[in-house]
Amino acid sequence: MHHHGYLWAGTKQRFDEEALRRPPHPDPPPAAAGPELAQRYKDVRAEFPVVDLPPLETAYWLVKPGGLVRGTWNEPEEAVRWLDARLVEYAPRFTSEADRARTRLAALVDSAAASLGGGVDVSLGFYLERPSYLSLALVCCSPNRAQPERTCPLG
Numbered sequence: 001m002h003h004h005g006y007l008w009a010g011t012k013q014r015f016d017e018e019a020l021r022r023p024p025h026p027d028p029p030p031a032a033a034g035p036e037l038a039q040r041y042k043d044v045r046a047e048f049p050v051v052d053l054p055p056l057e058t059a060y061w062l063v064k065p066g067g068l069v070r071g072t073w074n075e076p077e078e079a080v081r082w083l084d085a086r087l088v089e090y091a092p093r094f095t096s097e098a099d100r101a102r103t104r105l106a107a108l109v110d111s112a113a114a115s116l117g118g119g120v121d122v123s124l125g126f127y128l129e130r131p132s133y134l135s136l137a138l139v140c141c142s143p144n145r146a147q148p149e150r151t152c153p154l155g
Contacts, residue, residue: 003079005071054135058121059147076116
């Protein structure tokens with residue numbers, strides 16, 4: 001097993017495009033739902049796998065293009081060091097003073113280490129100065145516990 005790191009930072013408005021953050025239903029809407037809904041379904045089906053927005057379910061990062069991977073590590077400790085460095089980098093921009101506290105960040109890193117060590121994905125999100133949002137994820141790969149059928153985005 002190895003781990004991939006993902007980072008997304010952008011406007012809160014873009015982050016809130018929830019339809020593009022969830023995989024489309026396997027079945028298209030019924031014809032009676034109308035052409036507008038059918039077109040929206042086609043758009044989401046085409047865009048979800050390639051859009052850079054963080055998926056609602058962390059394991060779905062594995063269906064995204066490999067170019068979105070910010071790092072790959074064989075050991076959980078290596079992945080957690082990357083996460084810690086990103087938290088230190090972005091913490092001055094967190095809107096919540098409590099989220100910026102080093103003890104809080106250390107607790108998040110410790111929790112991430114325990115999760116990854118157990119084969120569980122990690123996903124964190126923070127509001128940055130308005131109206132921005134930061135999403136960080138560490139995803140277990142080959143296999144992923146939540147989505148074992150997913151292949152590695154890097155081949």
